[in-house]
Amino acid sequence: MQLFFSPYLDFIRKTAENLPEVTEKLCYDTPAFYVAGKLFARLKEDGETLAIHIGDRDKWMQEDSETFFITDHYLKSKYMLVALGSVKPKVLENLLKEAWKSRASKKILKQFEQPEKS
Numbered sequence: 001m002q003l004f005f006s007p008y009l010d011f012i013r014k015t016a017e018n019l020p021e022v023t024e025k026l027c028y029d030t031p032a033f034y035v036a037g038k039l040f041a042r043l044k045e046d047g048e049t050l051a052i053h054i055g056d057r058d059k060w061m062q063e064d065s066e067t068f069f070i071t072d073h074y075l076k077s078k079y080m081l082v083a084l085g086s087v088k089p090k091v092l093e094n095l096l097k098e099a100w101k102s103r104a105s106k107k108i109l110k111q112f113e114q115p116e117k118s
Contacts, residue, residue: 006031006047008084015093016041019100021108033096038103041096050082050092052099060095078102 009031016022016033023034032042041052054060057080060068067086074081082095101109 006043006084008047008050009043011089011092012041012043012050012096015096016100019097020111021104022100033100035100035104036108040099040103044081048084050084051079052082052095053078053102054080054095054099055102 012033013024013031016024019035021036023037024031025034026032027039027042028045030043030045030047032039034040039053041050043050051074055078057068057070057078060080061070064086067083069081069083070079071081082092084092087095101112104112
């Protein structure tokens with residue numbers, strides 16, 4: 001088994017684990033994040049790129065095509081690639097939340113939007 005390293009993994013993991021119903025497991029031998037069994041983000045094999053499920057990817061790619069892009073493999077999907085070395089942490093955090101929201105069920109979204117009262 002090959003060890004996987006990415007300097008960005010801790011930040012992605014900490015952001016994702018603060019969202020309800022998130023699990024982490026390997027997908028193509030790299031860390032991937034799921035909400036209720038649905039993939040919303042996966043580190044690519046280079047450790048420098050994140051594949052993320054996002055509805056408005058064209059907006060992002062037009063804004064900064066070097067940071068946000070797709071390859072032919074992603075043409076017919078709702079995934080976008082993010083160059084982790086050039087994305088700002090707050091932008092990445094917001095993208096991960098949006099990706100999570102795009103895959104979460106209505107029940108889970110409700111739980112996220114209206115946390116339990118203490």
